[in-house]
Amino acid sequence: MIQNMTENQITLYIIKTLKENKKKDFDVILDELQPYDIAQLYENLPEKHQPRFLLFLSVDRLADLLEELNKEKQLEVLNKIGKERTGKVLDEMDNDDLALLLDELSPEKIASLLSGMKKSESQIVQDIMNYPPETAGRIMTNRFVWIRDYYSVKAAVEKLKIFAEYAETINYLYVIDQHRKLVGVVSYRDLLIAEPHEKISDVMYERVIAATVTTDQEEVARMVERYDFLAIPVVNEENVLMGIATVDDLIDVVIQEANEDIEKLSASGKSIDFDTKAFVAAYRRLPWLILLLFIGILSGGIISGYEQTLEQVVALTFFMPMISGMTGNTGTQSLAVVVRGLISNDINKKVVTKLILREFFVGLLIGLTCGILISLIAYFWQGNAVLGLVVGVSLFLTLIIGTLAGAVIPLILYRLNIDPAIASGPLITTLNDIFSLITYFGIATMFISYLT
Amino acid sequence: MIQNMTENQITLYIIKTLKENKKKDFDVILDELQPYDIAQLYENLPEKHQPRFLLFLSVDRLADLLEELNKEKQLEVLNKIGKERTGKVLDEMDNDDLALLLDELSPEKIASLLSGMKKSESQIVQDIMNYPPETAGRIMTNRFVWIRDYYSVKAAVEKLKIFAEYAETINYLYVIDQHRKLVGVVSYRDLLIAEPHEKISDVMYERVIAATVTTDQEEVARMVERYDFLAIPVVNEENVLMGIATVDDLIDVVIQEANEDIEKLSASGKSIDFDTKAFVAAYRRLPWLILLLFIGILSGGIISGYEQTLEQVVALTFFMPMISGMTGNTGTQSLAVVVRGLISNDINKKVVTKLILREFFVGLLIGLTCGILISLIAYFWQGNAVLGLVVGVSLFLTLIIGTLAGAVIPLILYRLNIDPAIASGPLITTLNDIFSLITYFGIATMFISYLT
Numbered sequence: 001m002i003q004n005m006t007e008n009q010i011t012l013y014i015i016k017t018l019k020e021n022k023k024k025d026f027d028v029i030l031d032e033l034q035p036y037d038i039a040q041l042y043e044n045l046p047e048k049h050q051p052r053f054l055l056f057l058s059v060d061r062l063a064d065l066l067e068e069l070n071k072e073k074q075l076e077v078l079n080k081i082g083k084e085r086t087g088k089v090l091d092e093m094d095n096d097d098l099a100l101l102l103d104e105l106s107p108e109k110i111a112s113l114l115s116g117m118k119k120s121e122s123q124i125v126q127d128i129m130n131y132p133p134e135t136a137g138r139i140m141t142n143r144f145v146w147i148r149d150y151y152s153v154k155a156a157v158e159k160l161k162i163f164a165e166y167a168e169t170i171n172y173l174y175v176i177d178q179h180r181k182l183v184g185v186v187s188y189r190d191l192l193i194a195e196p197h198e199k200i201s202d203v204m205y206e207r208v209i210a211a212t213v214t215t216d217q218e219e220v221a222r223m224v225e226r227y228d229f230l231a232i233p234v235v236n237e238e239n240v241l242m243g244i245a246t247v248d249d250l251i252d253v254v255i256q257e258a259n260e261d262i263e264k265l266s267a268s269g270k271s272i273d274f275d276t277k278a279f280v281a282a283y284r285r286l287p288w289l290i291l292l293l294f295i296g297i298l299s300g301g302i303i304s305g306y307e308q309t310l311e312q313v314v315a316l317t318f319f320m321p322m323i324s325g326m327t328g329n330t331g332t333q334s335l336a337v338v339v340r341g342l343i344s345n346d347i348n349k350k351v352v353t354k355l356i357l358r359e360f361f362v363g364l365l366i367g368l369t370c371g372i373l374i375s376l377i378a379y380f381w382q383g384n385a386v387l388g389l390v391v392g393v394s395l396f397l398t399l400i401i402g403t404l405a406g407a408v409i410p411l412i413l414y415r416l417n418i419d420p421a422i423a424s425g426p427l428i429t430t431l432n433d434i435f436s437l438i439t440y441f442g443i444a445t446m447f448i449s450y451l452t
Numbered sequence: 453m454i455q456n457m458t459e460n461q462i463t464l465y466i467i468k469t470l471k472e473n474k475k476k477d478f479d480v481i482l483d484e485l486q487p488y489d490i491a492q493l494y495e496n497l498p499e500k501h502q503p504r505f506l507l508f509l510s511v512d513r514l515a516d517l518l519e520e521l522n523k524e525k526q527l528e529v530l531n532k533i534g535k536e537r538t539g540k541v542l543d544e545m546d547n548d549d550l551a552l553l554l555d556e557l558s559p560e561k562i563a564s565l566l567s568g569m570k571k572s573e574s575q576i577v578q579d580i581m582n583y584p585p586e587t588a589g590r591i592m593t594n595r596f597v598w599i600r601d602y603y604s605v606k607a608a609v610e611k612l613k614i615f616a617e618y619a620e621t622i623n624y625l626y627v628i629d630q631h632r633k634l635v636g637v638v639s640y641r642d643l644l645i646a647e648p649h650e651k652i653s654d655v656m657y658e659r660v661i662a663a664t665v666t667t668d669q670e671e672v673a674r675m676v677e678r679y680d681f682l683a684i685p686v687v688n689e690e691n692v693l694m695g696i697a698t699v700d701d702l703i704d705v706v707i708q709e710a711n712e713d714i715e716k717l718s719a720s721g722k723s724i725d726f727d728t729k730a731f732v733a734a735y736r737r738l739p740w741l742i743l744l745l746f747i748g749i750l751s752g753g754i755i756s757g758y759e760q761t762l763e764q765v766v767a768l769t770f771f772m773p774m775i776s777g778m779t780g781n782t783g784t785q786s787l788a789v790v791v792r793g794l795i796s797n798d799i800n801k802k803v804v805t806k807l808i809l810r811e812f813f814v815g816l817l818i819g820l821t822c823g824i825l826i827s828l829i830a831y832f833w834q835g836n837a838v839l840g841l842v843v844g845v846s847l848f849l850t851l852i853i854g855t856l857a858g859a860v861i862p863l864i865l866y867r868l869n870i871d872p873a874i875a876s877g878p879l880i881t882t883l884n885d886i887f888s889l890i891t892y893f894g895i896a897t898m899f900i901s902y903l904t
Contacts, residue, residue, distance in 0.1 A: 032659040036678045164644040192616040207484040226488045228700035248680035258710030262788050274793045278813035296774020304770050317769050318756050322748020333737050336714050341726045361730035
């Protein structure tokens with residue numbers, strides 16, 4: 001029945017089971033839903049039905065539900081289910097999701113939440129929270145299956161079967177030695193094909209691709225993308241296996257990092273989404289805008305230095321927005337290419353030299369095309385050949401400078417270990433504005449006697 | 453030995469085995485490498501060693517290697533291994549990767565490549581290529597395991613074991629009825645836990661999350677991200693199971709789509725990476741720049757309409773770059789928030805109303821802050837209170853307009869089924885430039901008698 005019901009029908013049916021207190025019918029539906037669907041269902045439920053809904057959910061399902069909600073909603077649910085069940089639910093949650101939930105809460109709140117948990121589970125979470133944010137240590141889970149190198153294939157399969165329910169992935173078994181050091185990996189598929197009596201050390205891969213606890217999460221995502229793995233083992237400095245990072249979490253990382261790049265490139269401020277309050281969003285966006293305001297004043301200061309030139313030829317003003325707009329835009333274009341390229345390319349001297357040369361030629365080609373075009377337009381519009389020449393040559397030069405700046409500045413920042421996206425958006429806008437105004441008015445002032 | 457060798461050492465060792473014609477030693481190393489590593493190795497190898505390297509590789513490994521290379525290199529390899537082996541290698545390749553390779557080749561080239569393949573395999577590829585680009589049909593693979601609903605758990609496990617080597621994922625078995633229609637899914641983990649004699653129809657999920665062949669690949673990626681699945685089944689209009697889309701391909705989709713958004717938002721032109729030739733990059737970037745050039749002329753035209761005002765108060769020019777820069781930037785900020793938000797949110801009237809109201813308040817707050825700030829700066833700099841007021845009020849208004857435009861325009865485009873990212877970057881820049889100039893000079897002209 002359920003496979004053909006729409007979301008709305010399911011919600012109505014669930015409300016009916018809640019009203020009539022029919023837990024069995026409720027469970028029949030819930031059995032067919034994915035955690036994401038259960039979360040959607042919960043969020044769509046009228047508030048008055050939510051307490052019984054939560055009461056009807058098993059501890060397992062509550063843990064699944066929590067993992068799909070945002071932090072605000074998570075705390076709301078925990079509040080509603082009471083302290084005792086909270087402890088049990090947190091025990092069931094994935095450690096990495098729990099660490100994310102606790103992150104940024106007050107120490108008292110954290111202590112109160114952890115107090116209801118099993119000692120062993122809460123210890124693991126506290127360990128995870130000690131790793132720096134956005135590292136492999138933070139996103140790893142301890143729900144993996146390990147085997148010893150002397151196991152037979154048969155013994156390994158037996159162990160996997162026992163832990164299948166508990167493990168996040170059954171695709172790989174990680175092989176450790178007596179010191180818990182990672183020495184190999186074997187896929188479950190390989191086990192199915194191998195002879196039962198073979199030794200694990202004979203069938204395993206020994207060249208294991210692994211991350212360390214402090215590896216940047218973006219780097220881990222890159223490994224998964226390159227190798228098409230479903231999980232990556234995470235080790236500490238002594239090569240002791242600490243956990244695994246799974247592909248479902250890494251997809252979230254890829255999306256988060258792409259959003260961060262877009263936020264930085266558009267200077268739109270940290271993490272604003274559809275649910276952010278207006279006041280918070282304005283507060284996060286203002287720093288860049290105020291910076292830009294002062295940059296604008298700086299540009300104004302430069303223009304005021306050429307006040308005399310401007311008074312003589314007001315028509316120079318007409319081309320100002322075009323020149324600074326074009327220079328800014330060509331810089332942003334180069335910037336976007338370089339920032340995204342830095343993610344997927346290995347960077348060395350050869351690559352950098354080739355890239356800078358390429359951008360120079362791009363600037364040259366773009367500058368020539370647009371410079372000639374605007375010369376002609378300016379000449380026919382204002383009927384002044386010298387003005388056309390001044391505007392054309394200025395645009396030609398500023399486009400080359402703008403293109404190069406957009407490529408070179410992020411590379412320098414990358415070299416200095418500063419995230420290129422964060423600093424270069426506004427930085428390039430500033431520099432390109434200043435370059436373009438100085439070039440334009442400088443050239444115009446040189447030719448001022450021919451312009452009037 | 454190999455687990456501790458660096459990439460360089462491996463390359464040198466491989467060259468040695470090639471020179472000395474030691475295929476056995478070669479295979480020992482290759483057994484431990486991942487496809488990505490083999491591709492890196494191949495690309496780092498001096499050209500003279502490449503033919504024997506390819507000769508030493510098995511057909512399976514050649515297929516793996518091809519899947520990691522870009523199109524240019526793929527064709528190079530196929531050329532080197534000759535027609536007969538090409539057919540065998542293409543038979544082994546994943547259909548979706550092969551379809552991608554053939555895409556955009558000339559019909560003669562495609563025919564020549566397919567001619568060496570098995571009829572059944574080449575037919576599948578040709579079918580895939582008939583689906584529109586960037587749909588589920590294009591990225592699905594036929595390497596999945598299906599079972600019938602009347603199977604026992606034991607029979608299903610047996611079948612999976614037989615097809616384990618062939619399947620892309622062993623995590624899920626898809627359940628079909630006698631008409632090959634998708635009726636359920638069961639995870640291999642569930643099978644391990646279930647009793648061997650239970651019937652599949654009793655243990656399977658019936659509410660299957662599936663994509664159709666024409667579902668946009670971005671939507672499929674979103675499903676995988678939401679549900680944390682490792683694969684999504686793909687059906688045709690009659691619900692017949694055609695293939696599966698796997699998470700490794702969908703990670704690539706997520707990255708590709710994020711890059712496309714960045715390209716469009718920064719108007720940097722389609723697919724420029726570090727390897728793009730200067731001429732091609734310039735050609736791809738020019739359309740936007742030329743568009744911007746004409747927008748710039750349009751702005752110039754507006755300014756020229758206020759020539760008299762400008763001649764009387766040249767100082768008005770000083771604040772032009774600031775006002776248009778700020779308006780453009782606040783628009784881009786809103787745009788970025790909305791474009792990324794559209795990906796992960798369900799859009800309905802309630803959400804849209806809330807969002808537009810939110811952005812209006814953001815614009816108000818930002819406008820008030822920056823407007824007051826610039827009024828004071830302009831007053832102290834130019835010693836003219838009316839000028840300060842004109843600049844402040846203008847900025848206040850343009851920031852509200854700019855913020856709203858950045859939110860409303862992508863929403864309208866989304867409603868009209870136009871990709872909001874592509875059109876709004878340049879569109880918002882234009883409109884905001886025009887709004888801000890008209891507002892600024894309009895207000896200035898109203899107060900011109902007090903300004904001089």
